[in-house]
Amino acid sequence: MGLENWFKEVEARAREGLNKPSLYGVDIDVKPFLEVREGRPILDESRVKEVGVDLGAKAIYTQIDQAYFKYLSRIPGVEVMRIEDFLESKPDEAKEYVWKLVDPGKDKYTAVAALKGRGGYFIRVKKNTKVEEPIMACLFMSIGGLQAPHNVVIVEKGAEATVYTGCTIAPEVIGLHVGISEFYVEENAVLRFVMVHSWNRVSHVRPRTAVFVKSGGKYISYYVNLSRVKTLQTYPVVYLNDNAYTYLASIVLGVEDSDIDVGNAVYLEGENSVAEIVSRSISRDSTRIVARASIVAKNGRGHIDCRGLMLSDRAVIKTIPELQALTPNAILTHEASIGRLAEDEINYLISKGFTKxxxxxxxxxxxxxxxxxxxxxKVREYIETIEKLTVEKSM
Amino acid sequence: MEMLKVDNVAVSVGEKVVLKNVSISVDRNEVLFLLGPNGAGKSTLLRALVGFPGYNVVSGKIYFEGEDITGVPMETRVAKGLAIAHQIPPKLLGVRVRQLLEALCRRNKCDVHEIANDLGILHLLDREFGKGFSGGELKRVEIATLLAQKPKLALIDEPDSGVDVDSIEIIAKAIKKVIEVSPYRSAIIVTHSALISRYIEPTKVCILMSGTVKICNGKELIEEVFRYGFRELV
Structure with missing residues (x-):
């Protein structure tokens, strides 16, 4: 089947999903977001800086709304382009990667992304290329409506790279962001994926991510939400082959009346694969956070560590760790806790000379x-900055 | 003038009065050992002195450098130069030892590496504070925070309990350093086994039992405790 026929099938599946609510999270009406908005897309560099994107990076993809796209790569062995350009230039290859891990008919959000989405990045890190500095992506919404980029990352055999994506929006702009991400980590390759979200009080966010990690590959993900959002729901899924490894960390700060439902699912399909899911939820004001984590294993080892911190009497945190062993060869564990900051720990630090x-x-x-x-x-430094910012916004 | 004076103090924790009629004092160049059996109220006294919330002085007065600090909050007492080394410090999720020591050293102008080296905790600097530490490691890290605080008067709670001999020796050296760098060269050390006395010589020894100070005397009192035990002695 050629690309054209594949996309006909994608469209047909998407139409079937148009009225399907997501399995999790708040259901919203997507129609108001599909109307075309008037306005000129403008990048707010201060907002972009807040989510840690370096616009001067050697390899970067920038998208504003569904209208402005810019990309470049000055890193040898790293290709960056807009997804449409990938589809056009390499149709035979594209059909093997696009909409292969995420089902366009899964729910109304994948459906609108398939039918109305524009842009998104294609990143390929060539065989055995090892890149220390992050490949940046900036997804910004300036006039609102729908932003549904489709991202594909391929890290070829033995290659190693970090993709850093910052997603943000102008204040008071009403928008729906549905980022579709399909990542392929080939044999003995390493993909580190950092995603930082900072939305506004009227935005709705529904990323849909799936990752396939081949034998000996590693996928490390670090996700942070550090600002207000009306509703946010995401549930990335990772499939691990033999000897593959994944570490998935989610740091979620909820402020004001945000409704957040985030999680990760891992399928340990090969032998000796290992998965760790770590979530930290901080609930302020009257936020509601659901933190999900699921490991389904035929083999290998998996561990879930979910912690919630309540900073308000009106907030709610719910953690749902799930373990499923399909054979006796799977070893799965989890720990979960929710509470407030311990007075004893605060007092201990005051006794050491710190203010409250x-x-x-x-x-x-x-x-x-x-x-x-x-x-x-370099990536560690970015994360440290994000940690500091998360703390500032939690206080 | 006494640097610290505890005048007829009673302390309650919750509804329970744990200490009553406690009077002790610490002068310049004085290392006071506070001995007593488990549950005597030694830790309660140290916590009350530093103003730890929940340890309420219900009568009597505490003076530090001649100033009445009885109702003063812990934050202010610590700023004035009192510091406590806790018997069992809490685990601090995600907080690295290095991070805490660096924050203290930024304020008090000290060298994290030097302190860590002195206490043999270089290997713990990037570990989560308290997580998976042995008894000796926990004590050494706690004394490291005390060293980094550079207090005028250190209140040290059970530095010798639950630790091996090697650790006690390291801890004792560090305590000596804390005392050396303090302007008054004084400290209060709480111990129930008095093992630390093999390495640090007290100038004064008081015995606390059943919530009150029974006797204070010179360092020879330790020998008597070893010989007769607390109950026989008082």
Whole structure:
């Protein structure tokens, strides 16, 4: 089947999904977001900076709304282009990767992305290419409506790279962001994916992500939501082959009346594969957060660590860790806890000479600091900045 | 003038009065050992002195450098130069030892590497504070925070309990350093086994039992405790 026919099938499946609500999260009416908005797309660099995107990066993809696209790569062995350009230039290859891991008919959000989405990045890291500095992506919404980019990342055999995506929106702009991401990590390759979200109080966000990791590959994901959002729901799925590894960390800050439902699912399909899911939820004001985590295993080992921190009497956090062993060869564990900052810990730090505010900041920083192993120094610095910002916004 | 004076103090924790009629004092160049059996109220006294919330002075007065600090919050007492080394510090999720020591050293102008080296905790700097530490490691890290605080008067709670001999020796050296760098060269050390006395010589020893100070005397009191035990002695 050629690309054209494949896309006919994608469209048909998407139409079937148009009225399907998502399995999780708040159901919203997508129709108001499909109307074309008037306005000139403008990049707000201060907002982009807040989510950590370096617009001067050597490899970067920038998209504003569904109207402006810019990309370049000055890193040898790294290809960056708009998804439409990939489809046009390499149709035979594209049909093997686009809409192959995410079902366009899964729900109304994947459906609108398939039918109305524009842009998104295609990134390929060529065989055995090892890249220390992050490949940046900036997805910005300036006039609102729908932004539904389709991202495909291929990290070929033995290659290693970090993709850093910052997604944000102009204040008070009403928007629906549905980012479709399909990542392919080939044999013994490593993909580190950092995604930082900072939305506004009227935005709705529904990313749909799936990752396939071949034998000996590693996929490390670090996701942060550090600002207000009306509703946010995402549930990335990772499939692991033999000896593959994944570490999935989600740091979710809920403020004001945000409704957030985030999680990760991993399928350990090969032998000796290992998965770790770590989530840290901080609930302020009257936020409602659901933190999901699921590991389904035929073999290998999996661990879930879910913690919630309540910073308000009106907030709600619910954690749902799920483990499913399909054979006796799977070893799965989880730990979960929800509570407030311990008075004893605050007082301990005050007894060491910190003010109460400083003590709380230290404990919050500790809460959001998860140990992501094997990160290049540059990426670690980005994450440290994001951690500090998360603490500031939690206080 | 006494640097610290505890005058007829009673302390309650919750509804329960744990200490009553406690009077002790610490002068310049004085290392006071506070001995007593488990549950005597030694830790309660140290926590009340530093103003730890929940440890309420219901009568009597505490003076530090001649100033009445009885109703002063812990934050202010610590700023004035009191510091406590806790018997069992809490685990701090995600907080690295290095991070805490760096924050203290930024304020008090000290060298994290030097302190960590002194206490043999270089290997713990990037670990989560308290997570998976042995008894000795926990104590050494706690004393490291005390060293980084550079207090005028250190209140040290059970530095010798639950630790191996090697750790006690390292801890004792560090405590000596804390005392050396303090302007008054004084400290209060709480111990129920008095093992630390093999490495640090007290100038004064008080015995606390059943919530009150029974006797204070010179360092020879330790020998008597070892010989007769607390109950026989008082």
């Amino acid at each position: 505010e400083e003590a709380i900041a230290i404990l919050l920083r500790g809460f959001v600091s998860v140990e992501v192993k094997g990160l290049p120094q």
